[in-house]
Amino acid sequence: MAEGDSNGSSKPTVTPYREALDALSSLITKRSRADKSNNGDRFDVLFDYLKILELEEAISEMKIIHVAGTKGKGSTCTFTESILRNCGFRTGLFTSPHLIDVRERFRLDGMDICEEKFLAYFWWCYDRLKEKCTEDIPMPTYFRFLALLAFKIFSAEQVDVVILEVGLGGKFDATNVVQKPIICGISSLGYDHMEILGNTLAQIAGEKAGILKDGIPAFTVPQPDEAMNVLEQKASELNVHLQVVEPLDAKLLNGLKLRLEGEHQYLNAGLAIALSFTWLQRTGHHEFTHMEKASSLPEQFIKGLTTASLQGRAQIVTDQYINAESYGDLVFYLDGAHSPESMEMCARWFSLAIKEDSQKTTFNYPPQNNSESTIELVQEHHNGRYGKSSMQILLFNCMSVRDPQLLLPRLMKACASHGVYFKKALFVPNTSVYYKVGSHALPPTDSQVDLSWQFALQKAWENLIQSNKGGEVKHAVAVCEEGKENTKMSGKTCENSAVFPSLPFAIKWLRESVHRNRSVHYQVLVTGSLHLVGDVLRLVKK
DSSP, rough: OOEOOSOOOEEOOOHHHHHHHHHHHHHHOOOOOOOOGEEEEEEEHHHHHHEEEEEEHHHHHHHEEEOOOSSSSHHHHHHHHHHHHHHHHHTEEEEOSSSSSSSEEEETTTTTOOOHHHHHHHHHHHHHHHHHOOOOSOOOHHHOOOOOOHHHHHHHHTEEEEEOSSSSTTTTGGGGGGOOOOOOOOOBBSSSHHHHHHHSSHHHHHHGGGGGGGGOEEOOOOOOHHHHHHHHHHHHHOOEEEEEEEOOOOOOOEEOSSOOOOOTTTHHHHHHHHHHHHHHTTTTOOOTTTTTTTOOOHHHHHHHHHOOOTTTTSSSOOOOOGGGGGGGSSSEEEEOOSSSHHHHHHHHHHHHHHHHHHHHHHHHHOOOOOOOOTTTTTTTEEETTTTTEEEEEEOOOOTTSSSSSHHHHHHHHHHTTTTOOEEEEEEEESSOOOOOOSSOOOOOGGGOOOOOHHHHHHHHHHHHHHTTTTTTTOHHHHEEEEEEEEEEOOSSSOSSSSOOHHHHHHHHHHHHHHOOOTTTEEEEEEEEEEHHHHHHHHHHOO
């Protein structure tokens, strides 16, 4: 829909939702380190915002589960929400980041908040803050505003339980305005966001432990000693009973599987079960807690664990826009892993998943052109029944604050240990931009894109290939040439890798490759960045 001007030209109508997203985008600023030197990036101003929005009493009455961690906190929160919803409670879940739509961050009873409610609550908060904020109390930054909005939504919707995922760190995170949660959880700790949280596991653990509250029980999972020592020390100082939970025993699911894929999810599920049982106990719902020590789980817990869903974590999506005759031959394996430890877990999941997928595809996709020339192009993972071969491709990007020398070797080594080798690695900039919210937030035109970081990632990958070429990875010496293929589509192509100036070009290349190689089943691992995962989902999922 468009409206014309006096010159006869037209421009798209700005919808109420886009107007809200533009207002939200105005709050995005460069992240700075929140520490003692700047009073947690003026953490105390959050309490001024709560006064302006009249949320102090509402938050004090919420029955909150607060979860921090480096890896698995989003999955833990998702499991916990699903368990308690299946126990009959009205749930509010706040997570980050979103992949496609900002409304994903706010779930009511397991569903993203609807556009109508989002707009009503958004403008209620935004307009009051805009009216009352001053030079001393400026408008909240992007994530702080979203956290405040979450509290408003969950208060107005009168949910029974609020599950809050920490955005970054813990001590100075906007969610940490909560003074008296019912229970706290800390998922697996590792190295991430070091430029903000610190360079050692002890420093990172100290930031995460900032969510612990005096006398409020807490659970964590097995941690490296350096991190566990800090958690135990902080818990002791605050009179917190800190318990360590073990991974869920798969036998307790009565033959069913966790909906969230990957071995590591059993650890997150174990933490979610402990958080749920304790929340039920501390809020007086003892009809479920009698089974806490039993050798079985309540059926509501099993249903919650086996139906919980979270986009972008161990998610498998078939390209839904490819032409009909090639449908099913381009499959994306999406996981937003972006730390060394999660890279390893992602690689293990991918390696096992593609083997399952290959077994399934033998029944679904008969061969079309099994020529020798085509077979030479692929990794030799044969689907024996019909002669189809599968090729593994890596589609990767990560933020420039992360070290590819820590991420890529862990990924390659873990895949190789399962006999999985990537035929090609594709490096692309993210489509979405950090200073805009919404699917209309498009990047600069291709000629303006700075690909220096993608070239650095490519170089790191090629060096890894060369260091392994004496082993299982049988590749010729990589010779990179500018524009060796289509100069409009590829910034730089090597034997084992390619840089594309935009994600749509990379997806187009993949689709054309599938069309050219009808006897090949393409399995594309998308990882390194949740932003990249969201961008891919926009392009391949209806």
